[in-house]
Amino acid sequence: MILWGIIIGMLAFALLAGGIVYFNLRYQKQILQKQNELHKKESEHRLELLKTTIEITEKERKRIAGDLHDEIGAHLSTIRMLLNNFKNKSGSASEVEGLAEESKSLLDNTISSVRIISHNLLPPGLEKFGLVNTLEDLCSSLRASTSFTVELNVQDDFPPLDKSIELALYRIAQELTTNSLRHAKSRNMLMALTYNDSLISFVFEDDGVGLDEKSLSQKKGLGLLNIETRTLALNGKCTFTTAIRKGFKATIEIPG
Amino acid sequence: MIEFFFRVGPWLVIVPLLIALMGFKKASLSYRIIFWYLVASTVSQIIAFSLWYRSMNNMPVGHIYTILEFGLLGYFYRSLIQSRFYKKLIIYIITGFTLFSLINLFFLQSIFEFNSYPASLCCFFMIVFAFIFIVKSSTLITSKDSLDFSTLSIINSGFLIYFSGSLILFAGDHYLQNETRNIYMTVWSLHLFLLDLLYIFLTVGLSRNLKS
Numbered sequence: 001m002i003l004w005g006i007i008i009g010m011l012a013f014a015l016l017a018g019g020i021v022y023f024n025l026r027y028q029k030q031i032l033q034k035q036n037e038l039h040k041k042e043s044e045h046r047l048e049l050l051k052t053t054i055e056i057t058e059k060e061r062k063r064i065a066g067d068l069h070d071e072i073g074a075h076l077s078t079i080r081m082l083l084n085n086f087k088n089k090s091g092s093a094s095e096v097e098g099l100a101e102e103s104k105s106l107l108d109n110t111i112s113s114v115r116i117i118s119h120n121l122l123p124p125g126l127e128k129f130g131l132v133n134t135l136e137d138l139c140s141s142l143r144a145s146t147s148f149t150v151e152l153n154v155q156d157d158f159p160p161l162d163k164s165i166e167l168a169l170y171r172i173a174q175e176l177t178t179n180s181l182r183h184a185k186s187r188n189m190l191m192a193l194t195y196n197d198s199l200i201s202f203v204f205e206d207d208g209v210g211l212d213e214k215s216l217s218q219k220k221g222l223g224l225l226n227i228e229t230r231t232l233a234l235n236g237k238c239t240f241t242t243a244i245r246k247g248f249k250a251t252i253e254i255p256g
Numbered sequence: 257m258i259e260f261f262f263r264v265g266p267w268l269v270i271v272p273l274l275i276a277l278m279g280f281k282k283a284s285l286s287y288r289i290i291f292w293y294l295v296a297s298t299v300s301q302i303i304a305f306s307l308w309y310r311s312m313n314n315m316p317v318g319h320i321y322t323i324l325e326f327g328l329l330g331y332f333y334r335s336l337i338q339s340r341f342y343k344k345l346i347i348y349i350i351t352g353f354t355l356f357s358l359i360n361l362f363f364l365q366s367i368f369e370f371n372s373y374p375a376s377l378c379c380f381f382m383i384v385f386a387f388i389f390i391v392k393s394s395t396l397i398t399s400k401d402s403l404d405f406s407t408l409s410i411i412n413s414g415f416l417i418y419f420s421g422s423l424i425l426f427a428g429d430h431y432l433q434n435e436t437r438n439i440y441m442t443v444w445s446l447h448l449f450l451l452d453l454l455y456i457f458l459t460v461g462l463s464r465n466l467k468s
Contacts (some may be wrong), residue, residue, distance in 0.1 A: 002428065003431075003435060003439060007446065009428070010421045010424045010425050010443075010446055010447075013420040014417055014421030014450060018417050020416065021416060028405075
């Protein structure tokens with residue numbers, strides 16, 4: 001009796017252990033599979049972000065080239081033509097004065113265009129006066145040129161940040177406001193900037209048409225990918241919250 | 257048939273021992289511990305077999321081997337853990353077990369009889385360690401001194417099956433003393449089967465480690 005008890009006990013314990021081992025190994029295999037899938041998705045996402053960065057850079061270069069050609073190039077060609085006429089004309093003083101005035105006006109326009117193109121490339125106030133002032137300028141220019149309500153809330157003791165972080169946040173704000181104006185058909189925009197426990201938080205919200213959250217998680221537009229790229233480059237995190245007719249919210253968190 | 261199995265079965269230990277030897281040079285700490293465990297198993301098999309061949313009682317080998325086995329395997333599981341507290345705890349358990357085995361040897365059970373008390377206790381602790389590995393592996397395992405995770409899982413699975421099956425036999429051995437030799441050997445052949453299964457798991461695990 002005891003003998004059979006020992007034999008059955010041995011076999012039962014060994015089988016039980018075998019069962020536990022089998023299910024554990026199966027569970028580990030599933031976890032490993034999921035981890036591999038996650039790594040694969042992360043790699044694909046990183047590649048997509050890299051492609052986006054290249055695409056955006058090329059697009060920006062094309063835009064600058066176009067601006068330079070259309071604005072500066074055209075003005076300088078006209079000035080050259082005027083100066084040529086000026087050299088050839090042996091006319092009255094009033095004609096010469098007229099040509100000089102026209103050239104001066106074109107030069108002023110050229111200088112203005114250069115200033116605008118340069119400001120678009122890098123806002124001058126950012127280095128001198130910091131992110132908060134530059135964002136306030138951005139909001140002011142939006143209020144002046146549109147009928148939107150643009151609000152900026154900044155924490156009272158918000159500190160000056162590293163230049164690369166300030167530029168990234170400014171570009172993100174630019175991108176979000178541009179998106180809001182062009183696509184969202186919103187009337188109100190709200191931006192908030194806070195700094196707590198070495199974490200910079202930038203929140204953007206609008207009351208526009210919103211986006212389908214499901215399709216957003218599958219495929220983002222160039223602008224949102226650009227925002228993601230900039231955030232990831234600073235080891236930060238960005239979250240987009242949106243739904244059809246429920247507006248759009250972007251939360252950017254960057255370690256500072 | 258059983259006699260043949262008893263003569264040949266234990267020597268399966270050579271296979272994982274040779275594989276462990278092949279990878280010893282660049283091995284991690286836990287790998288080297290497994291190697292020394294296999295060395296201890298082989299040496300004790302040789303001594304026990306020699307004594308048996310000379311019709312001498314080979315039970316004393318078991319008393320010493322159990323202490324070595326517990327020490328080495330306890331140290332193996334200790335090498336997998338990051339927590340200082342649990343590392344110290346295992347040292348205390350190994351020390352306590354060694355003392356208990358010596359007390360058993362001198363005062364409780366004769367050196368010439370099977371050391372069922374320490375052997376059962378060894379099985380119990382190994383089952384506990386193996387279970388803790390399964391449950392807590394994601395948080396406890398260090399990557400610096402240990403084998404890779406899949407190798408550890410296979411080796412740990414082998415220990416769990418072997419010690420689970422052997423626990424009942426070791427605890428109930430003295431009830432078998434009154435049985436006939438044939439029955440006694442049949443039951444112990446089950447232990448030998450589990451032991452060979454353990455060596456197969458060790459072979460597979462150590463081979464995977466060699467490949468990677």
